[in-house]
Amino acid sequence: MDKKPIISFKNFSFQYNAQKQPTLKNINLDIYPGEKILVCGASGSGKSTLGNCINGLIPFSFNGKIEGSLVVDGIETKNSSIFELSTRVGTVLQDPDRQFVGLTVAEDIAFALENDCVEQSELIRQTFLSAQTVNIQDHLNKAPFDLSGGQKQRVSMAGVLVDKVKILLFDEPLANLDPATGKSAIELIEKIKNDTDTTVLIIEHRIEDVMWERVDRIILMDEGIIVADMNPQQMLKSSLLRDYGIREPLYLTSLKYAGVDINGVRNIDNIRYLELSETDRSTVNRWFQEQDKPVRKNDNDYILEVDGLNFAYEGGHQVLFDVSFKIKKGEMLAIVGTNGAGKSTLCKVICNFEKASQGKIVFDHEDITEKTIRARAKHIGYVMQNPNQMISQTMIYDEVAMGLAHSGLSEDEIREKVFEMLKVCGLYEFRNWPISALSFGQKKRVTIASILVMGPQIIILDEPTAGQDYRHYTEIMEFLKSMNSRGITVIMITHDMHLMLEYTDRALVFSKGHLIADESSSAVLCDPELVREASLKETSLFNIAEMCGIDDPVEFVDCFIECEKKGRESDE
Amino acid sequence: MNKVLNYIPKDSFIHRLSGTTKLVIFLTFSILCGASFDTRVLIALFILSVIGFLLSKISLREIRVMTTFLAVFLTLNFILLFIFNPEYGCELYGSRTVVAHLWGRYYITLEQLFYQFNVVLKYVIGFPIAILFISTTNPSEFAASLNSIGIPYKASYSVSLALRYIPDIQKDYHEISQSQEARGVALGKDVRFTERIKNSIKILMPLVLTSLSRIDEISNSMQLRSFGKKKKRTWYVLKKMTAADYAMIVFCAVILIGGLIITNQGGNNLYNPFVR
Structure with missing residues (x-):
């Protein structure tokens, strides 16, 4: 120029x-x-x-x-x-x-x-x-x-x-x-x-x-x-x-998995103008046929049942309308929808931070609708989006130990539990550090640890990865996955469609206070109607599947996610 | 949100006055009310504040929280004034007219009653004027009017910023206290008072941390949009002064000077009906 x-x-x-x-x-x-x-x-x-x-x-x-x-x-x-x-x-x-x-x-x-x-x-x-x-x-x-x-x-x-x-x-x-x-x-x-x-x-x-x-x-x-x-x-x-730790567009990764020669693809930088040749399309199709179709199974018992839940603020502004769903033990679940659709409110009502106006909440077959914040917190932990809002101690050890202070445990028992938790969260070496010396992602982990140490069976996280780059995102999510494999049910409020696809089996979709869908995450993101109604964004994998004439885009997305998981496991 | 003190938008003569004028009225009444113990001046001010209140079209129901508070406060104040110093009115007015003897050293005297009547009158004038000012002045205009009477804009703007961010900080506080409660920091009514105080302090740290980072970002954002660049700034919300505004300001000057002259006639700030 x-x-x-x-x-x-x-x-x-x-x-x-x-x-x-x-x-x-x-x-x-x-x-x-x-x-x-x-x-x-x-x-x-x-x-x-x-x-x-x-x-x-x-x-x-x-x-x-x-x-x-x-x-x-x-x-x-x-x-x-x-x-x-x-x-x-x-x-x-x-x-x-x-x-x-x-x-x-x-x-x-x-x-x-x-x-x-x-x-x-x-x-x-x-x-x-x-x-x-x-x-x-x-x-x-x-x-x-x-x-x-x-x-x-x-x-x-x-x-x-x-x-x-x-x-x-x-x-x-x-x-x-x-x-x-x-x-x-x-x-x-x-x-x-x-x-x-x-x-x-x-x-x-x-x-x-x-x-x-x-x-x-x-x-x-x-x-x-x-x-x-x-x-x-x-x-x-x-x-x-x-x-350099940046996530490339999903459609690009999927083409690479399928073995398409990227150098020959026109307009590779924009999914809207992307042109796939005949050969490219058959390459993708062939790859799809060869994949083992993943089958998800979860025969576990229900751990949380919400029935006919309504919530309105004092003064009448109603936020949740007749919400009902069931969550199984050991699930990893996403709650999605626009800002103001009632996602955070729902989670607060589950924890009793806000009082339901109507409806029933059942935890592990026990009706907890009348239980206090403290009583519910023993079973259901809530991690806020901003770690600064949760941290009230100066030292890491004290912060994690805080929730156990009134548990009736002896000091030695508390120390043992806290140390174990810190090891699990990869924070043990920092145990005597002041919290102010930690990065944002590490602080986030401290807050997760401080909730998990109380031994909840369910953990709810509000935007666990907001503002995190790909490396930290992966770190936090893999950590949550390992917690999940230890039997803890994980519920996440998120705007991140990648997260939802990759890490959750099922999504609850909210729009204007109504639960409008309760389906597998890949099915949600391959449903243009639903995507529009809930202000989500369809995944570019769906576009690729369409372009290549694959008649079951949901299964195509599942295959891709499976590939990603294998890739990550072989990295470790 | 905080509904105790807030702006109640309406279309009335008082609402249409510029914030600067309303600030001048408020200051005039406050000065006179504080300086004068002259019953005639106070009664005149009382009548004016009632007229102002009627003009504003604000109903008593809309400010019932404050009115109730005022009533309780005045009753308590009235009783305590008497209990602590039942003879103060006599000292002040230099005479003693006993109406009745209660017990011990407690006598009801006309002088004490008159003195306490004056005190009540002061509150009854001061409170409605303050409420009137707050409920008829658009908060955005408030900063602009402070600036227009000569207070530097950087200081004036902090008022506006406080109004902007108080609801956010209240929300932070609410969320933080809930998440702390979930981890065993009890703040409910069933907890001992001292424990509750101790636990409230635990909430302060996260609140201060979140607020500090908020302040950092806000001040950066303000600088990026030229806040502090010039010695002066203009205001989007500042109302133009109208004839009514100038008339009101002149009127204020008259009652301020008149009131002070009447008050100081007798060599002190009292109106003394007990002098023969």
Whole structure:
């Protein structure tokens, strides 16, 4: 390209003051006006740091040492200010709830203009225009708690677009959204990019979801350096993503399993435009015929039965409508649906964090509908999404031991139990560490350990893998699987369709407070009607099965999952 | 959510006034009410606050929690004032007119009754004005109006932020306390009071941790959108001052000055009906 780059890193390094090693090492990268770039990498690869250098949070909010040069839209960032940069780079952060500053939608969108002392009538006009770009103009007077996650994210986008920025930076935009909302977010980003002619950077490790729309380049980072910078086709045809702990698109993996020659496939970077030749299709079909069809069997007894459950908040807002289901001992089960469909509420009612207005809950043939939180907690453990909300001790040992304090066990017995639990969770060597020294994933494991130590037969986890990269995701999920094989029933609330496919036998699908499906996970994701109704996202494996004319896509998906499992076992 | 003190949107004369004006009214009443013990001034203020209340179209039912609280508080206050110092009114007014003897040192005197009547009057004026201000001012406008009377916007905005995030923190608290309860940290009514206090402290750590990370992200997000860039900022919600606003502000100035003059006529801030 002969144009001048809009972002240009030259021999750029950055080291946080608190770190011994630089987080970014000798980065050289040019991004040109109008490009759409996907930055991916495992946690700790430096991808978010790279973004923070561009928007000026580094070095103006996080202190550290910069070497080399970074020029953004003609200005050298280290000689600039966060304010000067913010009129050029608009940043949409991961959690839309936390960057919603105003008391209403309109105020939040207007925030940047207010700070820029724009006169009131102009302020109101521009706010409205910006709201129109993201189609939120009918909700201007709403407060944040009246909005869905997707709407909040659109408000965040409008809030940076008012500044007429040239560069839009998205830091893990999909992390807090349900699958269907995530898909429309990606579509909206594409629309904004085309309408406003901005340069777009998306930092995200869920690359299959981002690549639903066209991307110009993928930048792969690892340990502070750029290991690859190429167009999506080249990137997918290489094995780089897998090598650096990024999950490649499922359809791609399935084609590889089937032995299709990836290099010959056209538009391999987008499932919507993917073209499979006659030979490719028969290759896939042949592979499918050869597979042993997995049979799932579970003759166990029921451990949890929920019958006719209704729940309404004080004041009448009803969240759950006549929900009934049964769960068998030793199952691993997913609860899916949009934000606000009642998934978390259901789990809270099961634990008695919220009181059911009507209905019966039976645990192991015993009616527990009238039992207290504490009494139920002995059998049913609940792990919250954010580990910071659960941790109340400073030392790991104390945190895990806390739940046993009133159990009547002697101190020696408690110590024995805690040590055993810590060993199981791979935390034994850290037992005398302060919790603050742990990573997010390790903290998550501490909270799981602190629940499991109480010996529940059922453990319920709210988004166990949210915000985790593939490696940590696998670590946590394999750990839960091993717990499951010890006989503990695992129930997970999740937005992650991969997780649901790979690790759960069955899914309960919720929509607007109703249980609308109770089926095998692969069947749920191969049912376009159901997928739409529950705001899920159909798996690209289904698309491949359709393309190849396979008449039982569910079985095709099951075969793929079986292959994945074998692959993981041989890795160990 | 917290329903005790909140904005009740309506279309009334008071609601239409700008936040700045309402703040000025509130401050005028507070100053006069605090400075004056002159019964005539207090009665005049009382009548004005009743008129204001009627104009606002807010019904007593909508603020019944606060009204009940006020009634209980006043009754207690009335009794305690008498018990602790039954002769204070006599000292204050310099005379003693006994109506009845109760027991021991407790006499009912006209002076004490009059003094306590004045105290009650002050509360009866102060509370409704505060409630009126809070329930007719849009919370977003509140920060803008603080800023408009000269309080730096960084300080004013913290009020708005607090209003924005209090419901979130309440929700965090609720969730954290439940998950702690599941692990044996008892907070129910059947637990001893001291135990409950001790256990509440255990909830504080996760609450502080979550809130701190929240604050970090919010402040980053605010900086990224130019908060603090200039010495001033404009406000989306600030209402334009109308003729009614200016009239009200002039009116406030008049009653403030008038009230202070009347109050200080006798060389102190008392109105003394007992002087012959």
